[in-house]
Amino acid sequence: MRTVIIHRADKLSGPWEGRVALQDKGVAQGGLVSTPEGKWFSYLFKDNGGVGRIPYLVPVTWVNDWPVLGENGKVPETLDLPKSKGLIPGIVNSDNFKRKKKDRDLPLVWQWNHNPNNSLWSVRDRKGFLRLNTGRIDTLFVQAKNTLTQRTIGPESKGVTLLDVSNMKDGDISGLCLLQKQYGFIAVKNEKGVKKIVMVSAANGSEKELKSIPLKQNQVYLKAECDFKNQKDAGMFYYSLDGEIWESLGDSIKLPYTLPHFMGYRFGLFNYATKQIGGFVDFDYFNISDKISE
Numbered sequence: 001m002r003t004v005i006i007h008r009a010d011k012l013s014g015p016w017e018g019r020v021a022l023q024d025k026g027v028a029q030g031g032l033v034s035t036p037e038g039k040w041f042s043y044l045f046k047d048n049g050g051v052g053r054i055p056y057l058v059p060v061t062w063v064n065d066w067p068v069l070g071e072n073g074k075v076p077e078t079l080d081l082p083k084s085k086g087l088i089p090g091i092v093n094s095d096n097f098k099r100k101k102k103d104r105d106l107p108l109v110w111q112w113n114h115n116p117n118n119s120l121w122s123v124r125d126r127k128g129f130l131r132l133n134t135g136r137i138d139t140l141f142v143q144a145k146n147t148l149t150q151r152t153i154g155p156e157s158k159g160v161t162l163l164d165v166s167n168m169k170d171g172d173i174s175g176l177c178l179l180q181k182q183y184g185f186i187a188v189k190n191e192k193g194v195k196k197i198v199m200v201s202a203a204n205g206s207e208k209e210l211k212s213i214p215l216k217q218n219q220v221y222l223k224a225e226c227d228f229k230n231q232k233d234a235g236m237f238y239y240s241l242d243g244e245i246w247e248s249l250g251d252s253i254k255l256p257y258t259l260p261h262f263m264g265y266r267f268g269l270f271n272y273a274t275k276q277i278g279g280f281v282d283f284d285y286f287n288i289s290d291k292i293s294e
Contacts (some may be wrong), residue, residue, distance in 0.1 A: 003022070003028060006021040021067065022070055032060060049228060051153065051154040051233075051265065056075060093107065094286060094288050096285045112132075112145075112146065120132070122148050130148065134169070143271055146271070149269075151265075156227050156290065159285050160288075162220075162221050162284035170192055171191070172189075173190075175187025177268040178226065179267075180261050182203050185237055186223075187286050197239050200252050211251075217241065221241070224237055226265065234253070235253045237250055
C-alpha cells in the first residue's frame, strides 16, 4: 500500500513535523498543484497492472496550514472538471491522419517506440493516411524502429485500424500491436508474394505465431482489445475483411506489467522488413475507444 506522507517546516533547517496525508487504493507519489481560481489538487498515480500507472487528481483542502488530501480520507473516482483546452485533446485520441497544411504532423497523443527515422514515415505522402516505409532489416518486432504508439486505457479499451498492404515486399510484417515486454500483435505477413494474417504472442519471452489465415485482398481491418477490469489484464486480436464482420484470431494473451519496459501496454501501428527494404504500408486511421462492446 503506497502512502502519502507530508512533512512541513517554517524553514529548511527545521524543526520538521510529518503526518500521513493519504492511504487509499495505493494512490500516491506526486505533488501539489493549484489552479488560477485557487483550487488545490494533488497529482498522484496508482499502479494498476497491465494498463500501467493511472494518473489521479485528488482534491486538496487546507486545514490549520496542512494540506488535507481526498474526501474524508478517500480518493474520489470522478471529479467535476472543465474540458481540457491544452495542447493534448486527452491522454489518448483517435486519428484519421487527415492534415491541413498548417497542422502538425502528429499530435502529442502519439509517441514513437524508438527515436524515429523521420525519412521513413509520413502523413503527407498519401492524403489521409499514415505511411510507414521499411529502411532496414529486423528479426524481431521489438527491434523495429518506426512503431507509432498510444497508451491503452482502463478499465477496458480497444484500438481499430484499416491497413492497406498493396506495397509490401517479401518478408514484410505490418499491423497492430499491444506493446510491452510480453507483447502480442495481429499483422499481415508477406511471404514470397503471398499474404496472410498472423497473430503472434511473446507471452513466454519469445515470439510465437499462434494462428494464421490467408489474405486475398489488399485492405484489412485490424482490432486489439484490452480488458483491465479487476486487473484481468487480458488482450485479444481480431480482423475484418469488410469492417462489419469481425473474427478473432489466435488466443487471448495476458498483459502483465513488467519492469524492463516500466510502462503500461500500448497500442502500436508498425511495419518492418525481415528480408529486403523498400516496402511500405498505409494506415487509413486509428480509432481508440474506452468501450469494447461498441
